[in-house]
Amino acid sequence: MRLNNIGPKEGSKQRPRRVGRGISAGQGASCGKGMRGQKSRSGTGTKPGFEGGQMPLYRRIPKLKHFTVVNKRRYTTINVSKLASLPANTEVTLASLMERGIVTSNDGPLKILGDGELNVPLQVKAAAFTAGARKKIEAAGGSCEAIA
Template sequence: MVRSLILAALIAAAAAFSSFTPRNLPTHAATRSSSSSSNLSMKIYDWKRRTADESAIHEGEFTFDNLRPAPGSRKRKSRKGRGISAGQGATCGFGMRGQKSRAGRPTRPGFEGGQQPLYRRLPKFPGQPTGPGHEKELYNLIKLDELNGVAEGGTINFDSLLVSGAITKAKHPIHKIVVGRQDFTAKGVTVQAHAFTKSARDAIEGAGGKCELLSKTTNAVLVA
């Protein structure tokens, strides 16, 4: 008797489950008709974009009076250290302890924890003023007004100027003659240097002088 009652209950439950149809689900015909009659639109899930006035963005031309940032792109400044409700209270997001939680910059720029940093791993490019094979030459500049005390017809170079006290010792081993602030008054002098500017050469030769180039390695006079 009990078995027959259980079997009847199971048969009734199976029949009820097979005949169940959800009432809220649309049929295929209803779905097809609604999709053909309505326009599809993509949902915007950002609530700031949904509630913002973007009428000026869709205008044909951008001008200074309708330019504005995208809604939600400009956030309020985070107020750190103002309690746990502010989101960055107490330690302000820097943790409890350690080097990076202290005041000031934790490490110097380029520091990588002790390993060889990037700026030392990369090769040096030739052609730079501080790299190997550079083309820029640094000269000791000698101005023309420093040669005004030379006697007419004399020969002058860096060593003779240093002995006479007209100039002081130089930082670079090669010397270049340039135009000074004062006028060049020496007449008929022979100037020896490793380089001359065009204006300085014209001033020396215009006063009846002569320019002699010196070798940058041996300091010997080069024959033109």
């Protein structure tokens, strides 16, 4: 057996249709593509996404970097540095911060962010904490309680 003797299994591979070789061959002259027009020419007919002159879908949709979240969670945020002015062992909630005037608007549940320093132990009750904020509050001797 030699390399020039081997080939695909009999019947596994069909020969390509020879078009444009006369009328007796069955696909003569226009090769079964009709008379004239864009799709009868050689090469690809149209580029991908072409919709016959209509504004294509990829140009109709808005060009956004990302899709907006439909039901986005909104938080009333405050940094740890704002809590440093409170007296020691104070219970910090959204209501108590609004009473003191530290937070002026209720934009949703309270979330504590970790920017700044804190040296006062506080009992903080909030819906969410960043990892840095939780670490700073507990390092100052306070406690963090997540409420729903």
